Structure formats: structure tokens, C-alpha cells
Amino acid sequence: SQTIHQWPATLVQPVGSPLSLECTVEGTSNPNLYWYRQAAGRGLQLLFYSVGIGQISSEVPQNLSASRPQDRQFILSSKKLLLSDSGFYLCAWSVEMRSGPTSYEQYFGPGTRLTVT
Amino acid sequence: AQKVTQAQTEISVVEKEDVTLDCVYETRDTTYYLFWYKQPPSGELVFLIRRNSFDEQNEISGRYSWNFQKSTSSFNFTITASQVVDSAVYFCALSVNRDDKIIFGKGTRLHILP
Numbered sequence: 695s696q697t698i699h700q701w702p703a704t705l706v707q708p709v710g711s712p713l714s715l716e717c718t719v720e721g722t723s724n725p726n727l728y729w730y731r732q733a734a735g736r737g738l739q740l741l742f743y744s745v746g747i748g749q750i751s752s753e754v755p756q757n758l759s760a761s762r763p764q765d766r767q768f769i770l771s772s773k774k775l776l777l778s779d780s781g782f783y784l785c786a787w788s789v790e791m792r793s794g795p796t797s798y799e800q801y802f803g804p805g806t807r808l809t810v811t
Numbered sequence: 812a813q814k815v816t817q818a819q820t821e822i823s824v825v826e827k828e829d830v831t832l833d834c835v836y837e838t839r840d841t842t843y844y845l846f847w848y849k850q851p852p853s854g855e856l857v858f859l860i861r862r863n864s865f866d867e868q869n870e871i872s873g874r875y876s877w878n879f880q881k882s883t884s885s886f887n888f889t890i891t892a893s894q895v896v897d898s899a900v901y902f903c904a905l906s907v908n909r910d911d912k913i914i915f916g917k918g919t920r921l922h923i924l925p
Binding site for chain 1: 844846848853854855856857858861902912913915916917918
């Protein structure tokens with residue numbers, strides 16, 4: 695069965711510090727991978743998604759970046775955090791579309807709660 | 812463009828009551844998929860159901876049921892005999908054919924009071 699991991703679970707970082715959040719998926723190949731952010735009491739905001747190694751699509755211009763160095767690894771980074779980067783970060787995966795079904799649900803990891811102070 | 816509207820921001824009901832969460836979607840595509848997710852206080856989103864646009868049959872899973880009506884572009888979710896463990900934020904979502912992304916509604920926060 696497939697599992698998705700995220701770490702760390704919680705993080706407190708000062709403004710201006712760097713960030714690296716990691717997401718890995720097990721039990722599947724060539725997944726689509728997604729990063730979302732959820733501000734307190736708000737909905738989900740899609741930040742980045744990737745349909746393959748090295749392929750990153752950015753949905754919202756900001757000081758965050760994403761990378762996919764391996765098939766089942768997705769990393770969210772920042773060189774300098776802002777207060778507004780605080781939130782709950784969720785990674786998700788779905789079946790790769792091009793050779794599979796036309797659309798499938800996304801499965802989410804446990805999330806990372808980031809507080810920028 | 813696609814859009815999902817969950818007009819109910821927050822709902823509170825007493826345990827054992829039935830509750831319906833509304834979801835209205837917009838799309839011009841004829842092939843699309845609808846989803847419901849549950850986000851308990853722990854934070855992780857849990858997938859509940861997927862429906863494609865060609866299958867309007869209602870579905871029941873235990874105390875959960877879903878009513879898909881293309882005529883009104885709605886995909887409502889009913890919890891029968893609610894329990895405190897049903898307290899969570901519920902998201903309705905939409906994706907269209909061959910799109911890699913899912914459009915989420917803003918969510919409905921459901922409080923089940925003991």
C-alpha cells in the first residue's frame with residue numbers, strides 16, 4: 695500500500711531563516727506530487743505541483759520554491775522566511791495522469807505546522 | 812474556469828442529529844470528478860469519496876451519504892445520526908478531465924455537540 699511521509703511535524707523558525715520541508719511517498723511510481731498551504735482557519739492554497747522529476751509548476755509567486763530530486767521526493771524550500779509563511783503545509787500525491795486514469799483523488803500527508811516568529 | 816462553493820462556513824448540531832453539507836460546483840467541462848475530504852483536528856486530510864460526472868447514482872457508506880445532482884451542479888454530503896467524532900472541517904473539491912490539479916472549496920467546519 696502507498697504511504698506518504700512529511701517531516702518535520704512542527705517547526706518554529708525566526709524571520710529571515712531558511713526552510714526545508716520534505717515529503718516522500720512509498721509504494722507507488724511516477725506519482726504527481728503537490729504542496730499546499732493552509733493558513734489558520736482558512737482553505738487550501740496550492741503552492742506547487744510536479745508531474746515528474748525536475749518538473750515543477752508554481753501556482754503562487756512568493757519566496758518559496760520546490761524541487762523534486764527523486765521520483766518520490768518533494769521538497770519545499772525558502773531562503774528567507776517571512777511572517778506570512780506561517781501555516782500548515784500539506785504534501786499530497788496522486789496517480790500519474792498521462793498513462794493512467796483521467797483524474798484521480800489526491801492523498802495527503804500528515805502535514806507540517808510552521809510558525810515563523 | 813472551475814469553482815467550488817461551500818456556502819456554509821460553520822455548522823453546529825447536537826449529536827445524533829442528521830446534517831447536510833452543501834457543495835455547488837461550476838465547470839464547462841463535460842467530464843469531471845467531484846470529491847469530499849475530511850480534515851479532523853489532527854490536520855491530515857482524509858479522502859472520503861470520488862464521483863465522476865457520468866455517474867449520478869447516490870452513494871451511501873454507513874452513516875455517510877452523497878447526493879450528486881448535475882441539474883443543480885450540486886454534490887451534497889449528509890451525515891446521519893451524527894457523532895462527536897464527525898467534528899471536522901469538510902472540503903468539497905472538483906477536477907476536470909486530464910487536469911493535474913484539484914480545485915477545493917473553502918470548507919465547512921462541522922461541530923457535533925454532545
